[in-house]
Amino acid sequence: xxxxxxxxxxxxxxxxxxxxxxxxxxxxxxxxxxxxxxxxxxxxxxxxxxxxxxxxxxxxxxxxxxxxxxxxxxxxxxxxxxxxxxxxxxxxxxxxxxxxxxxxxxxxxxxxxxxxxxxxxxxxxxxxxxxxxxxxxxxxxxxxxxxxxxxxxxxxxxxxxxxxxxxxxxxxxxxxxxxxxxxxxxxxxxxxxxxxxxxxxxxxxxxxxxxxxxxxxxxxxxxxxxxxxxxxxxxxxxxxxxxxxxxxxxxxxxxxxxxxxxxxxxxxxxxxxxxxxxxxxxx
Amino acid sequence: xxxxxxxxxxxxxxxxxxxxxxxxxxxxxxxxxxxxxxxxxxxxxxxxxxxxxxxxxxxxxxxxxxxxxxxxxxxxxxxxxxxxxxxxxxxxxxxxxxxxxxxxxxxxxxxxxxxxxxxxxxxxxxxxxxxxxxxxxxxxxxxxxxxxxxxxxxxxxxxxxxxxxxxxxxxxxxxxxxxxxxxxxxxxxxxxxxxxxxxxxxxxxxxxxxxxxxxx
Ligand SMILES: Nc1ncnc2c1ncn2[C@@H]1O[C@H](COP(=O)(O)OP(=O)(O)OP(=O)(O)O)[C@@H](O)[C@H]1O
Ligand SMILES: [Mg+2]
Numbered sequence: 423x424x425x426x427x428x429x430x431x432x433x434x435x436x437x438x439x440x441x442x443x444x445x446x447x448x449x450x451x452x453x454x455x456x457x458x459x460x461x462x463x464x465x466x467x468x469x470x471x472x473x474x475x476x477x478x479x480x481x482x483x484x485x486x487x488x489x490x491x492x493x494x495x496x497x498x499x500x501x502x503x504x505x506x507x508x509x510x511x512x513x514x515x516x517x518x519x520x521x522x523x524x525x526x527x528x529x530x531x532x533x534x535x536x537x538x539x540x541x542x543x544x545x546x547x548x549x550x551x552x553x554x555x556x557x558x559x560x561x562x563x564x565x566x567x568x569x570x571x572x573x574x575x576x577x578x579x580x581x582x583x584x585x586x587x588x589x590x591x592x593x594x595x596x597x598x599x600x601x602x603x604x605x606x607x608x609x610x611x612x613x614x615x616x617x618x619x620x621x622x623x624x625x626x627x628x629x630x631x632x633x634x635x636x637x638x639x640x641x642x643x644x645x646x647x648x649x650x651x652x653x654x655x656x657x658x659x660x661x662x663x664x665x666x667x668x669x670x671x672x673x674x675x676x677x678x679x680x681x682x683x684x685x686x687x688x689x690x691x692x693x694x695x696x697x698x699x700x701x702x703x704x705x
Numbered sequence: 706x707x708x709x710x711x712x713x714x715x716x717x718x719x720x721x722x723x724x725x726x727x728x729x730x731x732x733x734x735x736x737x738x739x740x741x742x743x744x745x746x747x748x749x750x751x752x753x754x755x756x757x758x759x760x761x762x763x764x765x766x767x768x769x770x771x772x773x774x775x776x777x778x779x780x781x782x783x784x785x786x787x788x789x790x791x792x793x794x795x796x797x798x799x800x801x802x803x804x805x806x807x808x809x810x811x812x813x814x815x816x817x818x819x820x821x822x823x824x825x826x827x828x829x830x831x832x833x834x835x836x837x838x839x840x841x842x843x844x845x846x847x848x849x850x851x852x853x854x855x856x857x858x859x860x861x862x863x864x865x866x867x868x869x870x871x872x873x874x875x876x877x878x879x880x881x882x883x884x885x886x887x888x889x890x891x892x893x894x895x896x897x898x899x900x901x902x903x904x905x906x907x908x909x910x911x912x913x914x915x916x917x918x919x920x921x
Contacts, residue, residue: 700794700837
């Protein structure tokens with residue numbers, strides 16, 4: 423253009439889409455607190471009410487879908503014989519040990535992979551491959567190598583968590599701003615102090631988040647491992663109940679599993695809020 | 706000569722070929738000078754500063770500070786970055802004393818030292834605040850305090866006030882001049898704002914002036 427930039431009345435070709443004011447559909451904005459609390463309650467209450475209504479008026483065979491009252495009763499029964507507690511403790515113990523071992527190994531490995539290209543080059547291809555092998559597919563091998571005791575179950579959780587967690591931790595490290603690392607060098611930091619005093623605190627929220635997500639995976643794997651070979655555990659409880667058509671006990675098992683998982687999640691969120699105030703303030 | 710840059714060249718290897726960003730740069734700065742360098746966006750100002758800071762290696766030529774060749778970053782040089790680089794999880798005071806902490810200065814001394822420089826930049830009241838609770842100008846003042854705490858021989862500043870409004874910017878200018886007069890520190894400041902550079906000159910400092918003109 424010889425005469426320099428000018429406006430060419432593109433405005434007349436535009437079809438503006440007006441935005442109506444809204445409460446419910448606000449994008450990336452907070453909604454009023456009462457509405458939020460109401461929706462939160464509804465998300466649990468509506469399925470419960472539907473369940474209750476269906477079993478009360480739906481004339482459904484309780485062996486197919488037990489009513490809430492029957493499930494509560496089954497809960498009382500299992501709790502009374504202390505079987506439920508024993509199962510829960512057994513599952514929690516397996517997850518605790520397996521997940522802790524996996525976290526203890528994967529966090530340092532992930533931080534090193536994120537910080538040093540050399541270590542990333544060494545491990546990322548292998549880990550990337552292992553990640554796509556579903557952990558339950560290792561069960562036959564684990565039974566072959568480790569028998570049917572606690573070891574294969576803990577190992578299964580370890581395999582299922584370790585590779586994912588390492589790669590997720592690695593990703594959080596890659597997002598540490600280079601400026602921050604260079605500022606540390608200027609202030610006289612060497613590689614070791616930069617790693618321990620700048621990179622680590624910066625990725626701590628990301629590590630907690632990765633662990634939170636992978637704990638959910640560990641919790642699923644323990645149930646899977648118990649479905650196959652176990653004398654106790656929540657997964658075992660469900661599969662036995664299924665064999666005897668005790669649908670109410672299946673429901674008890676499922677609900678306990680879900681609630682414990684949710685408690686884990688809330689614990690991690692709490693931990694995050696307490697240890698990383700600076701990161702939660704951003705949102 | 707305190708800071709001596711001789712025949713500095715810096716090329717970046719890019720997909721489109723070799724990009725010569727710095728060509729035969731020669732700069733001499735005396736101890737205690739306040740030098741402003743001006744250049745357009747993309748002319749290589751940050752690149753030059755990174756060579757002085759030791760964050761990057763020149764393609765050829767060298768940078769000497771106090772007769773010693775720069776081979777890497779070190780606490781004899783303080784730097785204030787173009788972008789905010791405070792540690793977000795540390796309070797302002799913890800940020801300010803972090804350099805001393807890494808150098809093994811005992812806690813009591815680094816508290817005293819950082820408190821002094823926080824008062825110099827006027828952030829005493831915010832020493833317990835997190836960086837996210839500060840305004841842009843306050844963040845840069847905190848970054849200046851952090852750079853000053855280890856009392857470097859030279860302060861390198863990369864468009865430190867580029868993102869500030871004109872009033873805050875002017876306040877920061879007189880603050881910098883005052884600081885410079887009181888401490889006698891050598892300052893090498895980079896800007897794309899000619900007025901900012903000229904400001905140093907007209908503030909009765911014949912030796913602080915637009916010394917380097919980048920061409921591209
Ligand atoms: N790591 C790099 N790799 C390739 N090219 C680079 C790199 N760093 C800078 N450049 C190029 O060098 C030139 C100068 O960049 P520099 O950041 O020094 O500019 P500047 O003068 O600081 O600009 P501004 O005022 O916008 O900050 C630019 O053309 C940029 O594309
Ligand atoms: Mg720049």
